[in-house]
Amino acid sequence: MGGSKWLKAKMALGLRLNSCLYVPRTVEDSPPPAAAAAASLSPTPPRDSDRRVKMPTTPTPSSSGLLPPKHSFKSSKKICAICLETMKPGQGHAIFTAECSHSFHFHCIASNVEHGKQTCPVCRANWKEIPVQNPVANKSYTRPLPQNDIMRRIPSPQIHVNRQVAPLFHSPQEPILFNDDDEVVNNQSTTAPNSNKIHDDHFTGAVKVQTFPEVSAVPKSEPHNNFSILVHLKAPTTTALQQHSPQTSRAPVDLVTVLDVSGSMAGTKLALLKRAMGFVIQNLGPSDRLSVIAFSSTARRLFPLRKMTDSGRNEAIQAVNSLSSNGGTNIAEGLKKGAKVLIECKWKNPIRSIILLSDGQDTYANRSSSDHQSLLPESVSGLHIPVHAFGFGVDHDAVLMHSISENSGGTFSFIEAENVIQDAFAQCIGGILSVVVQELKVEIECIDSLLKLVSVKSGSYKTVVESDKRKGSIEVGDLYAEEERDFLVTTDIPICEFTEEMLLLKVRCVYKHPMNSATNNCESVVGIQRPLVTGPVVxxxxxxxxxxxxxxxxxxxxxxxxxxxxxxxxxxxxxxxxxxxxxxxxxxxxxxxxxxxxxxxxxxxxxxxxxxxxxxxxxxxxxxxxxxxxxxxxxxxxxxxxxxxxxxxxxxxxxxxxxxxxxxxxxxxxxxxxxxxxxxxxxxxxxxxxxxxx
Incomplete structure (x- = not known):
């Protein structure tokens, strides 16, 4: 309808002329898309936190936001940044446009205001008028705010462990079951957008296994207790293709990021987290799938497990740009929600990982200091899904984060300087996107009938030595391209007068290729010489x-x-x-x-x-x-x-x-x-x- 008719309609509804309801306009009349994304990384003071918040001291990065691809700008302007659903006039939903020019579904932003959020979820601008839903007349209207700082009259809630707290992220779109993931094709591979740089690779060779005895010879008449034998493994390498090929060769990944957005993440920390997530989104391939979980006092799935196609990346960027910080730190709820995504999905990619980032102490888990494993859902450890934990800043709970990663088979990283968060994420996904071996198991067997295993030192890898001490195994799991593993096996060498050579161990590796699940194996045998006398020991x-x-x-x-x-x-x-x-x-x-x-x-x-x-x-x-x-x-x-x-x-x-x-x-x-x-x-x-x- 025309502008004058639109104003008359508003007056008929009893709305003020300066209301922020959406007035339809053409694409040409719309502001530049970059302006809508600008300032989404602007620092905002912490609020609604149930613990002391340290303001960041590092300068805010100059980057003003995560910009979607140019060809996706048109569609991105019609997506509500809160529920991520399409906004289109005439579909029975009012649209609210704030004085900062950002638009949302009226019922979404009104619910945000009910929960104390009186700033723009995208650019964090303080609003002079807020949307209000009248429960009696069932009408939407705006209400002016006092000119003084609204933060003064919004008390910080006192968080209690056993008290129910309203969800931090209000969106009616989160389903009961997370089975709305994008479909994948079995045995497919993928190439990231920057495939000519690092991803358009093919796997060459197999796992290489080598064995090294402590010394090459032991005299016949002398025993040697705690004799060490090194088992060395190296994963296949990657060789860059000379030209682009439609037959891509990297196994696709399911990645869930579980991100702390509590009050202490306000300002520079949240801005740098958004930048780092933008880098991750940009470097995932079209067959990789990403889901974003944000947690503070509670947890919310902001983005389902979706392929990182052009449209998928654009929606993921919208979700990341909508992040705002307040509340406490409920790591258990974040992990539970992240695990739910990977457990309930209809489809599964061969590589599955969780990235967890937190900058503070968990303020909700009612547990003893030694019971950190209770925060890790049993489903995660049962499905062998590694949680790569990142402790951000000097106030995080390093013991808890290390325990979560250790019990899941993931790594724990310490991000001391705020500005290296993107590099830390880059190193992690550089490994995840290069998995060439899965379910690797090392089997060790004594060859000589007089030998028994004394110990198998394998670090955190699960190791089993059979009761007769003749056999052992190490569950190594996944290997990134070119990764190496070293395990030290000890045995007692007995006196042996009837042979010139003694065979000690046979080492066999069994593993799967992530591209086709084909089982492969390789083995090596190690022995030593048994002369009457030996020269200088080397x-x-x-x-x-x-x-x-x-x-x-x-x-x-x-x-x-x-x-x-x-x-x-x-x-x-x-x-x-x-x-x-x-x-x-x-x-x-x-x-x-x-x-x-x-x-x-x-x-x-x-x-x-x-x-x-x-x-x-x-x-x-x-x-x-x-x-x-x-x-x-x-x-x-x-x-x-x-x-x-x-x-x-x-x-x-x-x-x-x-x-x-x-x-x-x-x-x-x-x-x-x-x-x-x-x-x-x-x-x-x-x-x-x-x-x-x-």
Whole structure:
């Protein structure tokens, strides 16, 4: 209808002339789409928090928001940022347009106001008028707000563990069952938008297994107790294709991000989280699926498990841009909702992971300090879905986050500096998007009838040794492209007078290819010579350096235990003794780079245990992240380092290096040219590389 008729209709409804109800207009009359997305990352003061909030001290990033692709602007303007449903006049829903030009379904924004939200969910602008739904007359109208700060008359709720709290995110669109996921095709593969850079790869070869005895020969007449044998595994590599091919070759991923949006995330933290999520969305392929869960006092699924096609990315960006911060921290509810997405979905991609980020202490879980596993849904551990946890800032609960990741088979990363959150996410998804081996199991069997297994040191991997000590197994699970695993097996070598050679162990690996679920296997046999006499003993460097790695991890665990009981002096002495012992080993005297990296890492931990305050703010999280990295032999983000040559990135693969490089060099919202040359940074540094000077 015309403008004058529209005004008459409003007057007939008893509405004020300055009401913010939507007036239909053409696309040409609409403001630029960038203006609608601008300022969505603007910092906002924390509110409605049930705990002390620390305001961020770092400057707000210059980026003003996550911009959808240009060809998607038209459709993105017609989506309500609260319920993510299409807004179209004439469908029985009033549309509210605020003075900041952002539009929403009237019933959605009115419900937001009922829950105390009197700022724009998109740009956080304070409104002078708010939408109100009249329950008696069933009419929609606006009500002016006082000119003074409305925050003064909105009391912060007192949160109690056993009290029911209204949902933070009000949307009638969340179904009872999360079975509304996008359909996937079995045995499909995918390529991300930047496939010419890092993803358009094919898998070559199989898992490589090698075995190294501690020494190559033991005299016939001499026994050798606690004889060490190293089992070394390396995943297949990836080789970039020379030209684009429709036959893509990466297994598609189901990724659920569980994000803390409590009051302490306000301002710069939330802005940087949105940027990091924008990077994740941009680098998922059209067959990858993403779901977004936000939690504070309660949890809400903001975005269903949807393919990251052009339209899917656009809707995901809308969901991320709608994030606002307030309330407490209910990690258990966030994880429960994230697990629900992956459990109830109709379809499943071969790779499934959860990313959890939180910056604070859980204020809702009624549990003892040692019962952290209760926060992890049993369904997650039962389905072997790894939760990669990210502790953000100095106030998060590192012990809880580490426990969640450890019990699920994921990693724990410590994001000390706010501005490296995107790089931390990039490293994680660089690995997730490069899985080449699944359900890997290592089977170990003694060959000689006199041998028995003494121990199998495998870190956090589930290990079983049979009662007769003749066989053992290690459940390794997934491997990223080019990842390596080292396990140390010990046995007692008996006296043997009747043979010149003794076969010790047979190692067999069984695993599945994620693309076609085909079962593969490979094996290796290790033996030693049994001469009458031997020359000078030459200890295997491979075995010695892995002994040093395991000893260092044990020292870290012992130091952490001492620090937790308040004995920092003893904790520091444990680390110092370990450094001294490392310096006397064969590999250290030979200038081995692994020993140098371990020494630097132990020294860093000593510095972070200098006082109780330093340990509480950064030392605990740094040590736990280091333990997570060593126990899983997988890269974690640690501290404030973003340098790929740093010792904290020792387990990085090339796919991780490439993704971090992309994060550090690509401006937000500007994908690399599809026709441009591939960016191949310096080769990923192995854990044996020498650390750079600090």
């Amino acid at each position: 200890v295997s460097m491979e075995v010695d350096r892995q002994r040093n790695r395991l000893r260092s991890a044990e020292a870290m665990e012992q130091a952490k235990t001492a620090a937790e009981r308040g004995d920092l002096t003893f904790a520091v002495s444990v680390l110092e003794n370990c450094r001294r012992n490392l310096s006397e080993t064969v590999s250290a005297r030979a200038g081995d780079r692994l020993c140098a990296a371990l020494d630097a890492e132990l020294r860093e931990m000593q510095e972070r245990m200098a006082s109780r305050q330093v340990y509480e703010t950064s030392g605990r999280a740094y040590v736990l992240s280091g333990l997570s990295s060593h126990c899983w032999q997988r890269a974690t983000a640690r501290g404030d380092s973003t340098d790929s040559t740093s010792l904290v990135h020792a387990y990085q693969t090339q796919s991780m290096v490439d993704m971090v490089h992309l994060s550090q060099t690509m401006p937000l919202g500007i994908p690399p040219s599809a026709s441009g040359p591939a960016v191949r940074p310096v080769r990923a540094r192995s854990f044996n590389a020498r650390p750079q000077p600090r």
